[in-house]
Amino acid sequence: MTKRTISRRTVMQVGAAAAATFAAPAILHAQTATLKITTWGGKWGEIMKGSVLPAFEKEHKCSVSADQAFPFVPKLQASPKKDPIYDVLHTNSNEQWKCLVEGLVEPKLDTKKVPNLADVYPYAISESIVGVSIFTSAIGLGYRTDKGLAKPTSWKDLADPKLAGMRGGYLIPVNSLGQAHLMMLGKIYGKGFQDLDAAYKALEQLKPIKLFDFTGQMEKAFLSAEVSMGVIHDSGIYRYDGQNQPIDFAIPKEGVPALEQVLSVTPGSKVKELAYAYINYMLRPDVQKQLAEGVWYSPSNKKVNLDAKYDARLFNTPEKVAQLIQMPWKWYNERKDDIDTRVARILKS
């Protein structure tokens, strides 16, 4: 009996200790607020999870739960508006517009709540942007330097007949670079970004063209010489800097569509102050510098001092920023279904 009592007590003690140990994080968790965000994977995700987010958690005594599993918008759509799955939504601009139309994100941010907004380039909070664009990359032409090609100077260079089958683009229904390129074709070959007939005609002329879903695949196609010239953002080429790859990026004279990294807050967020603090933090010069140099994105904050090699190439002066073109995404989204069907027909051989 004595033996059994002792053993039971021991068991209970051990059990209580174990329960306390296992429950500790949960108890701690309950006391600290949790900020739910979306963020990219890859190198960006490594930097975010490695240092940017832990530093924010420490500063604000909170925990951040970051969803890296794309696609984010359908998940936000499926969650109740009063208790959204995310507090801060990070996507490209086209998706933000879709969310705004459905009332899933707040349209604008307030400088009082996000003081660093005062230091961003005007494009980052322009009428074309929902929330704020914290970084941008530029959509231009990537090309292989070992194929005897002259550095492209115009978007029209992609239509050069000798590039047949060696040019690269995107599956327009799923990729915002492809969508921006289509609008750019309307501008160059027609009356403007919204001249879809001219854009379709120009797209027809680009066949045969290899199409990809994500920029990562396009990068791979450049590296393996599957593609000699194609639509890509500067970051997708510059990130191979120093690896001795025969690839380079060209800024066409007609301008470069901006591929904005946009943050916005969901109206139903329960931790709005924390959400604004997070956006403010992401706009802070030191955080901007770290991420900009990590993944070759142009920072939105004017006060960021980049190291020389980044400074030379990224869009971080008023003159360089003037080359960026912001696309009419709201207009595009309203026609997306028709455009998708039309484009699928054009590209299906």
Next chain:
Amino acid sequence: MASTADTAPLLAALPAPPRARVSPVAWLVGPALLLFVVFFVLPFGAMALLSFLSGNPASNPNVYFTTRHYERLVGDSLYVEALVATLRIGFVTTIVSLLVGYPLAHWMARMHSRLGHAALLMAVIAPMLTGIVVRTFAWMTLLQDRGVINTTLMAWGWTDQPVKLMYNEFGTIVALVHIYVPFMVLTLTGVIGRIDERLEQAARSLGAGRLRAFYEVTLPLSLPGIMAGSLLVFALSISAYVTPFLMGGTDVLTLPMLIYQQVSSSFNLGFAGALGVVLLAVSLIVVIAYNHVLGRFAGAEKMA
């Protein structure tokens, strides 16, 4: 409490109600049934419901019933073409898998060496240990314009231009067959292995040649395996997403690709739901028809 105490003797006086007999099999089937209901019936029901709604009731309180998603699907030949392409890819993949898988399964089932059987089984299963994405990428490195095959052909001077091996239905089907043939082989091996070899021997001793013994005895007896294997491969290949997406380029547009597009970039859950319902309905019709036809063959054999 009082009322309980009052009624207790009364209840005790009554004969015990007959206990509902639950078959032990039902208890065993229970978890599977629960899984089926929770992970198939409910999600499918939600999807089917969404396909008849004008929006998402989670975020929009003013949704109403509509058939517009189905009208759009029927009204545009692109979607009908995608459905036809999906079924075509499914059929061809199934037939090629059967042609490739049957001899292999037959060989495995009739192999007397245990070691040989184990080695073959390992060879069939081994590719399944790597993910579909990895296997598809392996095919891409082989079949793409600068891939192993084209580079070799061009280096030997057999062709100046790369042969179009992928970004079309051909490449898609090659990769799908490779990925799904193990399902066919494993299903067939089990069934062929259970066919009594002596039946074949009897046929031969009665004067049938090797080929005739196979056609008249083994093949009809293995029909259940052919049916199960084909249905498995067909169902898997019409619902495949990654492989057609990576191997097909713009030449191949299947319903699973369209469904993904609708969810991930058009954010139109209703239309995606409609596409899903149609894919399921059409596959069910095909499966029932196939079952019926093969069942007739098997029945005819039994009668004979």
